[in-house]
Amino acid sequence: MSSTARTLPLSGRTAPVSGAQTPDAAKKHALIGVLFIVAMALPANLDLGGIRFTAYRLWLVLAFLPLFFAWVSGKYGKVGAPDILFLLAGLWGAMTLIVAGYGNTLEASGIFFLELFGAYLLGRAAVRSGQDHRRVLRTLFWILAFFLPFAMIEIRTGTSVPLQFLSKFLSVHAQAWNEPRMGMERAQVIFEHPIHYGVFAASAFGFCLYSLSSGRGWMFAVLAVSVSLLSTLFSVSTGPYMMLGFQLGLVLYDQITRNLPNRWRIFAIGSAIFYIILEIGTYRTPFHWIVNNLSFSTGSAYNRIRIFEWGLVNIRENPIFGIGLGDWKRESFMSSSADNFWILITMRHGIPFLLLFSIATILIIRRVGRANITNKADLRLRAGYLISMGGLIIGGFTVHYWNVLFVYLMFLLGSGGWMFSAPPTEATREDDDPAPDPTGRRITRHSGRKLGRRAQISRQHR
Numbered sequence: 418m419s420s421t422a423r424t425l426p427l428s429g430r431t432a433p434v435s436g437a438q439t440p441d442a443a444k445k446h447a448l449i450g451v452l453f454i455v456a457m458a459l460p461a462n463l464d465l466g467g468i469r470f471t472a473y474r475l476w477l478v479l480a481f482l483p484l485f486f487a488w489v490s491g492k493y494g495k496v497g498a499p500d501i502l503f504l505l506a507g508l509w510g511a512m513t514l515i516v517a518g519y520g521n522t523l524e525a526s527g528i529f530f531l532e533l534f535g536a537y538l539l540g541r542a543a544v545r546s547g548q549d550h551r552r553v554l555r556t557l558f559w560i561l562a563f564f565l566p567f568a569m570i571e572i573r574t575g576t577s578v579p580l581q582f583l584s585k586f587l588s589v590h591a592q593a594w595n596e597p598r599m600g601m602e603r604a605q606v607i608f609e610h611p612i613h614y615g616v617f618a619a620s621a622f623g624f625c626l627y628s629l630s631s632g633r634g635w636m637f638a639v640l641a642v643s644v645s646l647l648s649t650l651f652s653v654s655t656g657p658y659m660m661l662g663f664q665l666g667l668v669l670y671d672q673i674t675r676n677l678p679n680r681w682r683i684f685a686i687g688s689a690i691f692y693i694i695l696e697i698g699t700y701r702t703p704f705h706w707i708v709n710n711l712s713f714s715t716g717s718a719y720n721r722i723r724i725f726e727w728g729l730v731n732i733r734e735n736p737i738f739g740i741g742l743g744d745w746k747r748e749s750f751m752s753s754s755a756d757n758f759w760i761l762i763t764m765r766h767g768i769p770f771l772l773l774f775s776i777a778t779i780l781i782i783r784r785v786g787r788a789n790i791t792n793k794a795d796l797r798l799r800a801g802y803l804i805s806m807g808g809l810i811i812g813g814f815t816v817h818y819w820n821v822l823f824v825y826l827m828f829l830l831g832s833g834g835w836m837f838s839a840p841p842t843e844a845t846r847e848d849d850d851p852a853p854d855p856t857g858r859r860i861t862r863h864s865g866r867k868l869g870r871r872a873q874i875s876r877q878h879r
Contacts, residue, residue: 450543450553452476453828457821458560460580460607461587468524473824477535484538493541494838499784500541502777503830506770507534513766517741525742536824540831547795550832554624554801561618562644568604568614568651575602583607597653604651613822615652616812619660620829621645623804626668627797656756656816660808667804681786721815723751728760732768739767758813781830782806784837795836802833 456472463470470478487493488500510533511526544550567578576592583589593610595603603611622645630638649657674680727747731740744753745764755761763771786803790796809818809826818826 446543446545446549447552449480449539450549450832451556453539453543454553454556454560457825457828458564458607460583460589460609462590463588468528471821473536473821474528474531477531477539477824480539480542481531481535484535484542488538488541493538493545494834497780497784497834497838499777499780499830499834500537502773502780503537503827504534506773506777509770509773510762510766513738513770514741516738517743522741532824533827536827537831540828541834542831543828544832545835547792547798547835550798550802550835551628551794553832554621554628557621558625558629558641558644561621561648564606565644565648565651568606568648571604571606572601572651572653577605577607579607580605599653601651601653603653609820611652612654612656612816613820615649615654615657616660616809616816616818616822617825618645618648618652619657619664619812620805620809620825622649622661622664623668623806623808624801627801627804629801630797654816656812659815660812663811664804664808667807671800671804720751721756723748724755724757725760727751728755728757728764731764732760735764735767737767737769739763739765739770741765754817756815756817758816758818761817778810778830781833782810785833788836790836799836802829802836805829806833 453473453476456476459472461472463475488496507530511530514526514529515522544553564579571577575597580589580592590609593605595611597603605611605614608614608617622642625641625645626638629641646661649661670680670684674683677683724747727745731745734746742765745755747753755764759771759775762774782803785799788799790799806829809829816822
C-alpha cells in the first residue's frame with residue numbers, strides 16, 4: 418500500500434485516514450452538501466425586511482445553529498486551529514464593519530459572519546469522507562455540464578437564456594453588460610457576472626482531472642475536463658484563465674516529478690527563487706510583471722496594477738480595522754470595483770483579518786497535503802483538492818470573490834477538513850475494510866502484515 422501511495426499525485430505519508438460513516442450518516446451529509454451546491458447555482462433572490470436573501474443564504478440561516486452545536490460537540494472531528502482561526506476571522510470581520518459604520522452595519526456584519534464561518538462549517542459538515550466528497554464534486558460537475566449549452570448560446574447572442582427564462586417567474590439578478598472579447602460575448606449563465614461563472618468552472622478543473630475521473634475510464638476524464646475547460650473559456654475572463662493556467666502548471670509539474678523526493682518542497686523553493694529573480698531582474702514588481710503579461714489588454718493590466726497600488730495606500734492608512742464598506746481612496750478615473758480579493762479583504766477588515774484568514778487557509782492546505790491517506794481514490798481526491806484550491810488562491814490576486822464566490826470558497830476550504838480531522842472512532846472506508854478470516858478471527862491491517870511476514874519466513878525455511 419505504501420509503495421502505491423508514493424507513486425500517486427501529491428501523495429504524503431501513508432497511515433490510514435478514518436473517515437467513513439454509516440450509510441444513513443453518509444446520505445445525510447451528502448444531502449447537505451449537494452443541496453448547498455445546487456442552492457449556489459440558483460439565481461433567485463428574495464427581499465425580507467430589506468435584506469437580500471438568496472437560496473444559499475437561506476440555506477445557511479436554517480443550517481447554522483444545528484451545524485454550530487454539532488461542530489462544538491465534535492461531531493465533525495476535533496476542533497482544530499483552522500476552525501478557531503476562521504471563527505475569529507468571521508468575528509473580527511463582522512466587528513470591523515460595525516466600527517466603520519457605513520450603512521446598516523448590524524445586518525451587513527451578520528451576513529458577513531454567516532457567509533464566512535457558516536459556509537465553512539457547512540463544508541466541514543457536508544464532507545466527512547471521500548464518498549461525501551465525490552458526491553459533492555459530481556454535483557458541481559453536472560451543474561457545469563447542464564449549463565454548458567446555454568453558455569455556448571450566450572457567447573453568440575449575448576443573452577443568458579436561464580436568466581431570461583427565470584425572470585418571468587422569479588426575482589433574479591440582472592444580466593451584466595460586458596464588452597465582447599476575442600470575438601465572443603462573455604457568458605455568465607446563471608451567475609451575477611462572467612467572472613463568477615469562469616471562477617466556478619476553472620476551480621473544477623483539478624477536481625475533474627484527478628478526483629472525478631478516478632476509476633471511470635479515460636473517456637469520462639476527457640469529458641469532465643472538457644466541460645471545465647470550455648466553461649472557463651466562454652467566460653472570457655482574465656482571472657479564471659490565470660487560475661486554469663496555474664492548475665495546468667501544477668499538473669504538469671506533478672506528472673514530471675512523480676518519482677522525485679521532496680518535490681513540493683523543491684517547488685516552493687523554486688517559486689521563491691523565481692519571485693526574487695523577477696524582483697531583482699525587472700524594473701517592476703513580480704505582481705506588475707505577471708498581470709501585465711497575462712491580461713487581455715493593456716488597459717485591463719494597468720487597472721489591476723492601479724488597484725494593487727492604491728489598495729496598499731488604503732491599507733497603510735487603515736491597517737487595523739480597515740475601511741469597512743466605505744469607499745476606498747483611489748484616482749478619480751478608477752472604478753469602485755477592486756479586482757483583487759486579498760487586497761480588498763485587507764482594505765475592508767484590516768491586516769489582523771488577513772492574517773487570521775490566510776494562516777487558516779495555509780494550515781488547511783498544509784494539513785491536507787500531509788494527511789495520512791492510503792486509499793488510491795482518496796489520494797486522487799486530495800490531489801484534485803490541492804490543485805483546485807491552489808488555483809483559487811492564486812486567482813484571488815486578479816479577481817474579487819464576492820457573494821456566491823466567497824461562500825463557495827469558504828465551503829471548499831471547509832470541505833477539505835475530513836482528510837485530516839475525521840474522528841478516530843469512525844470505521845474505515847468500505848474498500849479499506851479488512852477481509853474476514855476463514856477461522857472466524859478478524860484480520861486487521863497489522864495482523865495481516867504479521868501473517869504476511871510469517872508466511873515469508875516460513876517459505877524461506879522450507
